Amino acid sequence: MNKANPPQLSNLKTVGLTHFIYCSDHPLFQVSPGVPIGEALAQASDLLSLAKAFAEDAVYSRDSDRHAWAAHYLTALGKAVIDDVLQGLSLEVARH
Structure with missing residues (x-):
């Protein structure tokens, strides 16, 4: 990373490369x-x-598994966001 020009975290954005919730491998x-x-x-x-x-x-x-399914989907959403942020950070580090 270029120490003279470190990436400004406040300027970084999601890259939009992370997919989640798959149906038939799509x-x-x-x-x-x-x-x-x-x-x-x-x-x-x-x-x-x-x-x-x-x-x-x-x-x-x-009496129901709806709480477990809700947790499953919310976890998938949260993980996708974090994975996408990490991809963006990795790309930014590679550029410097």
Whole structure:
């Protein structure tokens, strides 16, 4: 990385290369490019926090698996956002 010109994290954005939720080996969704990474990570944190709460509910709720499925999908969404941010950071580091 060029120490004279380090990347400004506040200027970095999602790259939009990460797909998630697959149907028959085809991605159904993709992270949108151009979202500031701070906002994207804050959203991922919220998604993962909700997933944790639903997973805890799933442990205690034996009448339905809807909490487990909600946790599954929220986790997939949060992971995709984080993976996309990491891809963007890797690309930025490679450029410097």
